[in-house]
Amino acid sequence: MSLFLALVAVLVVALGGFWLAFTKASQIRTAGAGRLNSLPIYHGAYAALWAAIPALLLLAMWVPVQNGLVEQAVLSSPEGQALPTFDMQRDSILAEAREIARGERQVGFNTESATLAPRFREAESRYSAAAGAVAILIAFGAGFVALRRTGLTFRARTGVERWLMGLLLAASLIAILTTLGIVLSLLFETLRFFKLVSPTEFLLGTTWSPQTAIRADQVGSSGAFGSIPLFWGTIFIGAIIAMIVAIPLGLMSAIFLTQYSPARLRAWLKPILEILAGVPTVVYGYFAALTVAPVIRDIGIAIGVSSASSESALAAGLVMGIMIIPFVSSMADDSIAAVPQAMRDGSLALGATKAETIKKVLLPAALPGVVGGVLLAVSRAIGETMIVVMAAGLSANLTANPFESVTTVTTQIVQLLTGDQEFESAKTLAAFALGLALFIITLLLNLIALTFVRRYREAYE
Amino acid sequence: MTVAASRWTDGSMDSRLRRRYAAERRFRLLGLFAIGLSVAFLAFLLVTMAWRGLGGFSQTEARVTIDFPRSDIMIDPAALAGPEARQVVGSAGLEGALAQAAVTSYGEEADELFGGAAARALGKALIEDPSLLSQRAELWLPVTSAYDIARKDAGAPEAERLVNAIDARGDLRRAFNVNFLTASDATDPGEIGVWGALKGSFLTIIVTMALAFPIGVLAALYLEEFAPRNRWTDLIEVSINNLAAVPSIIFGLLGLAVFLNFMHLPRSAAIVGGLTLALMTMPVIVIAGRNAIKSVPPSIRDAALGVGASKMQVVFHHVLPLALPGVLTGTIIGMARALGETAPLLMIGMRAFIATPPKGITDPATVLPVQIFLWSDEVNRGFVEKTSAAIIVLLIFMLLMNGLAIYLRNRFEQRW
16 A cells, blocks of 8 residues: 555656746746757656656566565564465465455455464565655655756757657567566476476377376376377367368458459448457357357267267367458458459450459469468467357367367366466466467467468569 | 360350359359358357347346235334445345245245345335335335246246246236346346446456557557667567467466466456456557558658657657557457457456455456356356346447447548
8 A cells, every 4th residue: 555655656746846847947938048948848747757757667666576575574474484384375374364464355264364464464564665765765866856957958858758768668678578478477387387297298198187186095186187189179179170161261251352242242241240250259159059069969969970069079160160250351351452453454354254363363372371361360269268168178089070079278278277276286287388388389370370471472562 | 286276156165155154153152152151150149149138138027015014024114214224124034025925925836936136126115215114015026037037938837837827917027127237246147237247347448458558559659660670679579469369368377477476466356357458459559550650651750850840749749649540449449359358367367256346456356258158157047148148238348349440440540
C-alpha cells in the first residue's frame, strides 16, 4: 500500500515540477529579456520527466526484489525458523501468510500462516516505506536539478525529445523481453523437468500417463512421460484432418472471391468470412463437443467402426478446419493478388478460359505464397487449445482411425496445469516441457513460412 | 512430326470448346460451393447457438399464493426499511415457507418447485413492499431448474407431470430472465448469471488496453519512424512477428511462470489476466500500427519538416493523428480477440468458482469465455441452455467490437 502512496507522491512531485518550471519559463518570456529557446511547456515537461521517470523506474524494479527480501526476512524471523523444512509445505504456508497479510483471505488451512502474517505485514511495510522514501527523494532531487536549468538559452525541447526517444525504444524492446521471458521461463522449467525424467523418454517414449500417485504404494504410481502419442494426436487433428477441410475450402473460396465474384457480392462475403475467423475458439469448442461430436460418433457406429468415440479426432479436426478456412483464404487471396496482372492478361489473350488461367498460370505462380500460408495455418492449428480441450479426448492413443479419441499437446498442458497442482512435481513441470516443444515447433513453422512468402514476393518485385 | 490442325468445319473444335467451357463452369461452381459451404457453416453455428441459447434468457415462473400472516415467516416490517433488510429476509426461512405455499397450492409433489432464486425474488418483493406481510398475496416466482427444463423441453417424468398440471390451471408463464444478466456463478443452473464474468472481462480488457495500446503504438512509431537499420532493429522486428504467431497458451505459461510464480501477483485476478493478454495483443497492435503509419504519405512529413518542426514534432503532431484511425481499428480487433481468449487465462487460474463479481483488478475474477468453458463441463442439464445463452452474450460483444472497427475503418480511413 505504501508503495502505491509513493507512486502517487512521485506523480504529484512531477506535476509540481511541471508547474514550477512552466511558470518560471513563462515569467522569463513575459519579462522580455530575449527569445526563449524552447516553449515554456517544454521546460515544464522537462522538469516533470526528470522528476517522474527515474523514480518510477526505481519503483518498478523494486517490486520483484522486495518480494524476495520480504520472504527472506520472514524466514529468518523466529516464527519463520520454526517452519517445516520441506519445500512444498513451507511454500504453501508462506503463500497463505502473504495472502492473509494482504487481506486477500481471512484464515488459512495451516495454523502457522496466522502467526506468520504479522511478520509479513511488518517486513512488507518496512521495505516498502524505505523504497518509497528513496523514490520520493530521487524525484525531488532530479526534479530540482531539472528545474534549475530552466532559462533563456536552455534547450528544453531537445531534452524532452531525448526522453521521448528513450520511451519509444523501451516500448519496442518489450517485444524482445517478452520473447526472452517465454524462452527463459519455459527453458528453466523444462531443465528441471529433465532432471526428473530423461529427455530420451520424453521425446521418444510412446506411453503417456502423467498421473503420479500421491502414495508410493498406489497402483500405477510411476508416471510415464513419452510424448510421441501427444505429438501424433496434435499432427493428426491439426495438420491432417483440419487441413483436409481448410485447404480446399479456403483456396477455392479465395479463388472465387478474387476471380469470379462480382464486387458487390465480394463486399458481403469477405466480412462474413472475417466473422468466421473472429468467433471465439471456446464457442467452436462447445459447438464441436455438443453438436458435431455426437453426429460423428453415430456415423462411425453406422458404418461399422465399433470403437467410435464421442471425443473423436474427426470432430475436433473438422471444426478446427472450419475455423482455419478464413485464415487460408486470406493468405491465398494475398498471394493470388500479388501475381502480376501481365501474366493473367497474357494467358487470357492466348485464349485460355479463366479456369485454365487460374489453374495453369495463377496458382503455380502463387504457389510459394500459398504454401507459406498453409504452413502458418498449420502452426495456428497445432497451437489451438480450446477446441481440442473441449472436443478431443484425454487418452493418449497412437491411432490413425479418425473416429477414435486422441489427445494433443495443448489439451495435456491444460490438463496438467488445471488439476490439483503441486509445484516441483514432474506432472506440473511436464506442461512446461510440452510448452517449450510447442513453442519451438510453431517458431520453426513460422520462420519457414515467412521465408517462403518473402522469397516469393521478391521474385515478382 | 505432325501438327494437329484446328478445323472449324468438322465440329471437333466446337466440342472441344464446349468441354472447356463446361470445365470453366464447373470450376466456378466449385468456388461458389466452397464459399457457400463456409458461410453455411457459420450460419449453422449461429443458428444452433441461438436455438439452444435463447431459452436461457427466459425463465419459467409459477403463480403462488402466500398467506403471509398465517405463514411461519417472522419478519418485523420495520426491519425491512433498515439497512440490514437483505440479511433479515435472508435469514427469515423464506424457502421453507415457499415450499409450504407450493404444497398447499399444487399438492405434495410440488415441495421442490421453488428454490433459492424464488426465495431471493420473494425477499426482494418484500423489501420493495413491506405491506405484503400483512396480507394474502399472489406472486409470480421463478421455479427451479428441473421444472424449468421440464417446461422448456423434456425433463424427468414427475417434473413433467407437475408442470403440465400447473400449466393446465394457467398458473405458469415465461418471463425474461433478469437474473441471468445480473447474477454471477452459482451451483444451481437456475440461479447462474453472466454479470460476474462480464465484469471480470471488462476489468481484464481495461488492463490489457491500458498497457497494450500505448506500448504498441510507441513501438510501432519507433520501428516505422526512428529505428536505424541494424541488427537490433531486425531482432525487434523478428520477435514481434513471431510473438504475433505464438500460440496463446504459451502466453498463459509465461504468465504463470512470471506473474504468479515469480512476482507473486494475486492468483486469478484481472490484473494478471490483463497483463498476460496485453503481452499477447501488443504485437497485433504494433503490426496494425506500422501499416497505418506506413500509409501516411511522406509529403506530409516533408512539409512539416520544411516549416521547421523537429522529427519528434512531425511524428506526434502530424503522422500519429493521421494514422490514428488505422491504429484504432487494429487495436479494437486485437481487443476483440483478447476478449474471446480462453486458454491463457485458464493457465493463470482464472477458472475458479467465483460467486461474487470482482470489485477491483486484484480481486479473484473469471471472464466470460472461461465461464462458458466451465459451464460447458457441467453435467446438470440446466447448464446447456445457459452456456449457449452466455455464448450469445459473448458473440454480441464480439460483433459490436468488430462492427465498431469496420465503421471506424470506413468512416475515417483516408486513401492518399
